[in-house]
Amino acid sequence: MKRLSQSSRVLVGALMLSTTLPGAARAQRIDYGSLQELFGEPVTTSATGKPQRASESPATMQIITADEIRKSGAFTIPQILERVAGLDIVTSNITQQSIGVRGFAKPQATQTLIMINGRPLFTEDLFEVEWNALAIQVQDIQQIEVVKGPASALFGFNAFRGVVNIITKDPLQSPVNTATIAAGNYDYFKFSASKTIPFSPSLAARISAAYQESDQFKAKQLPFDYPTTLPIDTALNGRKAKHRSVSGDIVWAINDKSSLRVESGWVNADHSSQWTTFSNVYSRQDAWSMRAAYSLDSDLGLINISGYVNQVDLQWTPNYSGVPVDSYSEAIETRAEDLIKIGTDHTIRLSAEYRRGTGGGGNNKVTDVFGINGARFIQETIALGGMWDWALSPTVSLTNSLRVDFGKQWREGTIFPDVARFRQNSDYDRSMTPLSFNSYLTWRPTDDDTLRLTVGGAPQLTPACESACQTGGGGVYYIGSPGLPLARITAYEVAYDRNLDAIGGLFRAALWYQDIRHSKGFATLPAANAGVLLFPVVDGGNSKAIGTELELHGSASNGVYWSVDYAYVDINDDPTMVLFQGALAVNHPMEWEKTTSKHKFGGRIGVQQGPWEAEIGGKHYSGRYGFAGGTSIPIRVPSYTNVQGRVAYKLSDSLTLALTGNNLVDNHHVETNGVRIGTRYALSVTAQF
Amino acid sequence: MASRRRAACLVMPALSLFLTATAAQGAVTTKDMQIIGRMLGFFDPPYTGSIQVGIVYDAAGKAEAEALMSSMASGVNAGAITLQPKLVALSDAVASGVPVLLIMNTNQSSQIMQAGRKAVVISTQPGCADNGTCMVSVQSDPKVEITLNKAAAEAAGIKVSASFRMMIKER
Numbered sequence: 001m002k003r004l005s006q007s008s009r010v011l012v013g014a015l016m017l018s019t020t021l022p023g024a025a026r027a028q029r030i031d032y033g034s035l036q037e038l039f040g041e042p043v044t045t046s047a048t049g050k051p052q053r054a055s056e057s058p059a060t061m062q063i064i065t066a067d068e069i070r071k072s073g074a075f076t077i078p079q080i081l082e083r084v085a086g087l088d089i090v091t092s093n094i095t096q097q098s099i100g101v102r103g104f105a106k107p108q109a110t111q112t113l114i115m116i117n118g119r120p121l122f123t124e125d126l127f128e129v130e131w132n133a134l135a136i137q138v139q140d141i142q143q144i145e146v147v148k149g150p151a152s153a154l155f156g157f158n159a160f161r162g163v164v165n166i167i168t169k170d171p172l173q174s175p176v177n178t179a180t181i182a183a184g185n186y187d188y189f190k191f192s193a194s195k196t197i198p199f200s201p202s203l204a205a206r207i208s209a210a211y212q213e214s215d216q217f218k219a220k221q222l223p224f225d226y227p228t229t230l231p232i233d234t235a236l237n238g239r240k241a242k243h244r245s246v247s248g249d250i251v252w253a254i255n256d257k258s259s260l261r262v263e264s265g266w267v268n269a270d271h272s273s274q275w276t277t278f279s280n281v282y283s284r285q286d287a288w289s290m291r292a293a294y295s296l297d298s299d300l301g302l303i304n305i306s307g308y309v310n311q312v313d314l315q316w317t318p319n320y321s322g323v324p325v326d327s328y329s330e331a332i333e334t335r336a337e338d339l340i341k342i343g344t345d346h347t348i349r350l351s352a353e354y355r356r357g358t359g360g361g362g363n364n365k366v367t368d369v370f371g372i373n374g375a376r377f378i379q380e381t382i383a384l385g386g387m388w389d390w391a392l393s394p395t396v397s398l399t400n401s402l403r404v405d406f407g408k409q410w411r412e413g414t415i416f417p418d419v420a421r422f423r424q425n426s427d428y429d430r431s432m433t434p435l436s437f438n439s440y441l442t443w444r445p446t447d448d449d450t451l452r453l454t455v456g457g458a459p460q461l462t463p464a465c466e467s468a469c470q471t472g473g474g475g476v477y478y479i480g481s482p483g484l485p486l487a488r489i490t491a492y493e494v495a496y497d498r499n500l501d502a503i504g505g506l507f508r509a510a511l512w513y514q515d516i517r518h519s520k521g522f523a524t525l526p527a528a529n530a531g532v533l534l535f536p537v538v539d540g541g542n543s544k545a546i547g548t549e550l551e552l553h554g555s556a557s558n559g560v561y562w563s564v565d566y567a568y569v570d571i572n573d574d575p576t577m578v579l580f581q582g583a584l585a586v587n588h589p590m591e592w593e594k595t596t597s598k599h600k601f602g603g604r605i606g607v608q609q610g611p612w613e614a615e616i617g618g619k620h621y622s623g624r625y626g627f628a629g630g631t632s633i634p635i636r637v638p639s640y641t642n643v644q645g646r647v648a649y650k651l652s653d654s655l656t657l658a659l660t661g662n663n664l665v666d667n668h669h670v671e672t673n674g675v676r677i678g679t680r681y682a683l684s685v686t687a688q689f
Numbered sequence: 690m691a692s693r694r695r696a697a698c699l700v701m702p703a704l705s706l707f708l709t710a711t712a713a714q715g716a717v718t719t720k721d722m723q724i725i726g727r728m729l730g731f732f733d734p735p736y737t738g739s740i741q742v743g744i745v746y747d748a749a750g751k752a753e754a755e756a757l758m759s760s761m762a763s764g765v766n767a768g769a770i771t772l773q774p775k776l777v778a779l780s781d782a783v784a785s786g787v788p789v790l791l792i793m794n795t796n797q798s799s800q801i802m803q804a805g806r807k808a809v810v811i812s813t814q815p816g817c818a819d820n821g822t823c824m825v826s827v828q829s830d831p832k833v834e835i836t837l838n839k840a841a842a843e844a845a846g847i848k849v850s851a852s853f854r855m856m857i858k859e860r
Contacts, residue, residue, distance in 0.1 A: 030852050037768055038727040039833045043856070051852045055832075256734050297733075302851040341851070344839055344859035394858070447831055501831070 032142050032167060033174050036065075046145040046165045048399050048440075049154055049349045049387050050339055058399045058440030058452055059151065060495045060510050060549075064144040066169075071606055071615045073646030073660045075680060076131055077144070081164065082619050082642060083604055084146050085549040085565035086510075088597060089619075089642075091671045092280075094186060094216045094680075095132035095241045096273035101148050101162030102512065102547055103569035103596035106626075107274035107672050111460060113151070113159040116166045117263065119291045119308045120158060123329040124359035124379075127158055127463040130273065133285040133312070135245040135265025137192050137208045139178045139686075142169045148549075149491050149512065152436035152458030153385060153401035156353070160460040160489055168263075171196050171204040172251040177689050182660075184682030187240075188214040202253040212243040216272050217675050239282055241271040257297045264290040277522055278673050279629035280319040287312040301340025301348075308333055319629065325471050327370065328360040329464075349387040351403075356380045359464025361413070370468055375413025377428065377468035377480075379461060382406045395444045403436040407461065409482070416470050418532045419477055428468055428482040434459035448499040460487040466520055466537040478522055481537040488517045505554035505563075516543045521588040524632040525580045540590035541575035562605040563617075571596055586632050594634055597621040611650035618643035618665070626673040640669040654688045717757065717791070719765065720829040721813050725791065726767025728827065728835060731853035732809070737769050743777035743787050798822045807845050819860050836860060 030051050035043040042054045042063040054063045062084050074080040078097035082089045088105030091097045098109040110127040113120060116136055121129050144166050151159040169176055175196035182190040192210040199205070216239065247265035254260060269285045291308035312329040337351035360376030370376055385403035392398055411428035438456040445451070462484060469480040495510040519540040526533040547569040555561040571593040577584040604617030620641040625634040643665045648658035661681045663669075668676040722742075729736035742761070746754035758774050765772040777785060783801055789809040792798045801810060802822065810824040817823035818836035824845065828834040835857040837849065849857075 034727065034730065034768060035852075035856065038724065038731070039856070050855045053856065297851045302855075339851075339855070341855055341859075347855055391858075499831075 031173050042143055044145050046147055046163060048389055050347050050389060058442045059147050061145060061147045066142055069138060069141055071613055071646060073615060073644040075662055078131060079644060079662060083617060085551045085602060086148055086567040091677050092274040093272040093675055094214055095271045097131060103545060103571055104161060104592050106276060106595045107278055108276045111160040113155055113163045117168055122158060123312050124331060124357045125327045125329055125463060125465040130283060130285055132241060132243050132271045133267050133269035133287050135247040135267040137194055137210055139176055139194050140168045140208055142167045142174060149493060150456040150458035150489050151438060153403045153438040157405060157459055157461045160458050170251055171206040171249050172253060176206060178686055180684055180686040182682045182684035184680060186215040186680060188682055205250040207248050209246045210243065213240050216241050217678055244268045259295050262292045274672055277630045278627045282317040284315040285312055301338045303338050305336045326361060330358045332356045345391040347389040351385040353383040370470060377411050377464040379407060379409045397442045399440040401438040405434050407432045411468050419470050419479060422529055430482060432486060434486055450497040452495040454493045457490045476533045478535045484520060484539050485518045487519055490515045503554035504556060508551040510549045512547055514545045519543060519590045521590040523587045525585060525587050538587055539576055540588045541573060543571055543573045543592050545569060545571040559608045565602040567600045569596055569598055594625040597624045613648040616645035628673060635673045637670050640666040656686045658684045717813055721827060722765045722772055723767045724827055724829045724833055725811060726765060726770040726772050730769055731850045733848040733850050739771045739773055742772045742774040744774050745777045745779050745782045747779045792823055809847055
């Protein structure tokens with residue numbers, strides 16, 4: 001696909017429909033806000049694809065509302081998710097966190113599918129999400145839905161460990177007109193604004209923009225980092241984290257039966273983070289996306305046809321070399337689905353999807369990630385899926401989902417001469433047909449009790465870089481491995497919810513078991529081949545994990561609300577061992593049992609009275625390990641507690657003053673290896689207009 | 690029948706309430722009325738604006754009907770809909786032409802359900818949609834539960850939106 005110039009992208013992103021058209025105020029897309037007001041709880045489609053009340057979702061999920069997001073005191077979206085029991089939020093620098101669902105957290109964790117309105121956000125090279133490079137503003141978020149456990153049968157191959165779906169407000173149904181200015185330590189400044197323009201009762205648009213910059217957390221001298229002629233902190237401490245974005249969202253309710261929604265966003269972001277190898281890197285990203293979705297309420301059911309394009313130009317500067325490398329990521333997807341209720345007890349969803357993902361070199365530079373002269377790696381899939389929800393009785397329901405991906409991959413472009421001695425493009429040709437499934441049995445014996453039994457299986461396609469990277473030089477190369485078996489997870493869960501009117505809340509318990517095969521990562525021990533040192537992607541082995549989550553939520557009539565939770569994860573790795581210098585050794589830093597905190601304790605309390613809002617909450621992580629960048633040398637990460645808080649005062653109906661803080665207790669603690677996470681404060685003023 | 694499409698003038702078809710003499714199980718509360726109002730926004734086509742509420746009474750229940758009328762005299766706001774109450778005698782309910790009826794005592798509803806009129810027949814009596822003595826049953830406590838009798842709705846030519854239909858129980 002021809003790439004649009006930046007100016008063209010901005011023009012397309014800001015495209016406004018100038019016609020005014022008659023039509024009903026509400027067409028048949030999901031009106032989250034009105035449904036939430038009707039049923040008194042959030043509504044989601046993230047569990048099965050059909051709209052459901054959060055309390056009736058067969059999957060263990062949590063919905064974080066716009067109200068909770070506003071009160072959270074979070075600087076980033078992952079920090080908002082710290083309140084979810086069973087999620088590990090690992091900070092690698094001031095704007096970058098990674099999310100692990102039920103353990104398996106490390107920098108650049110790639111096994112949780114992150115989406116905005118159903119559009120996946122991962123880049124093709126490593127399937128990672130760079131949170132600072134998302135064109136979305138917190139004030140535009142309707143709710144964030146978190147599904148724990150594999151959900152590939154519904155969402156595709158990257159919903160390996162779970163799903164985070166960020167739902168934005170519908171401009172036609174939930175107008176947003178706010179502007180916020182914030183400033184804080186670390187030389188932090190942010191301006192963010194959203195404006196909704198109602199052209200008619202059936203046509204509205206929202207434009208949002210933001211600018212943000214700050215200093216970054218400092219890196220401690222690492223004795224085991226790769227030798228470098230550069231001071232170790234040069235790539236990190238001397239550079240700012242920056243974010244500039246513009247996004248647009250237009251909804252047209254064509255008539256009572258159909259609607260069209262078009263979203264687009266552009267972002268330019270710079271920040272430090274870490275690769276999966278725990279190596280510190282500085283990244284520059286220029287990203288553009290567009291999504292269009294058409295909904296039709298027909299005699300054949302609720303039909304949705306959608307498509308999106310994600311384009312990202314990345315430049316990575318790894319600390320170990322100080323030399324920038326470029327990559328390019330593009331994803332194109334089209335999808336059609338039909339959701340139909342048959343009789344009174346059966347809901348069926350059929351879907352078909354085409355996806356093409358390209359990871360490539362950038363602009364023909366020699367130091368491309370994928371080779372030279374703009375080489376690229378393409379993955380193409382056609383997927384067919386089905387969901388069947390059956391209300392067996394007034395208290396029992398069974399939901400089954402199945403998905404088949406027909407995929408193929410190949411490589412185009414020149415290979416590094418050193419690598420070409422043993423690799424050629426035909427080595428990257430591959431076809432695969434992975435299967436995904438989810439099955440949920442839900443029993444509601446009383447209005448207050450819900451028991452859920454679930455089983456799911458999901459594959460994960462190998463990211464472009466892990467299949468086809470060729471980066472390095474001077475006889476040392478990191479290369480992808482195209483023929484490795486796909487990673488696969490099978491998960492089992494028993495969960496129980498109990499409404500507790502006495503405390504105005506809920507008790508929840510979940511017990512789960514997971515079997516993960518063929519985890520992958522870059523080797524940390526070199527292999528000599530034809531005179532060059534190679535660090536290929538290797539099959540790291542298998543893991544088994546068991547865990548539990550316990551939660552208690554409550555609220556009182558005086559405006560106080562609270563929650564406490566505990567999560568336990570026990571992972572046993574069966575890593576692939578290699579013979580190195582006469583001894584068996586682990587050849588990659590994919591040692592999940594070392595990098596996962598076994599125990600996590602969370603809690604939150606807040607109050608809203610009159611013009612005042614205050615909330616404080618946090619999570620304590622038990623000790624674990626990180627790794628020295630690019631090695632299998634473990635670095636102890638002592639236990640730590642992340643506490644965040646916010647106090648806000650409503651000066652008037654249109655003006656709010658807030659003081660926000662993050663990491664209020666364990667200042668300068670370590671979460672991965674050498675980067676010290678500092679305490680942050682910011683004062684903000686928000687105007688509604 | 691008045692059009693249900695949104696217009697500058699917001700007078701909409703009436704809701705009728707039929708009350709028993711005592712506030713027994715299934716008695717109408719303000720929260721019930723708000724749920725009913727919001728629910729009407731998910732019909733196909735949707736109700737919008739100010740909707741006149743007909744409180745249907747018999748001789749034994751007139752005093753209570755008047756008390757409820759008085760408590761809702763300024764209207765019940767439910768999102769984009771405002772319910773405006775009006776007293777309607779039981780003897781007038783079938784012939785009144787009001788397209789939406791709210792029945793409190795479903796023992797008296799058979800004449801209305803069998804009248805063959807195109808009308809939304811709602812009750813807060815638990816189980817009435819299951820046994821066909823109402824078209825839509827609404828409970829707001831302890832949690833909101835909405836049940837639609839599909840056969841009765843089809844016979845009356847009444848539809849709800851597809852997304853709403855997937856979130857309610859059907860019988």
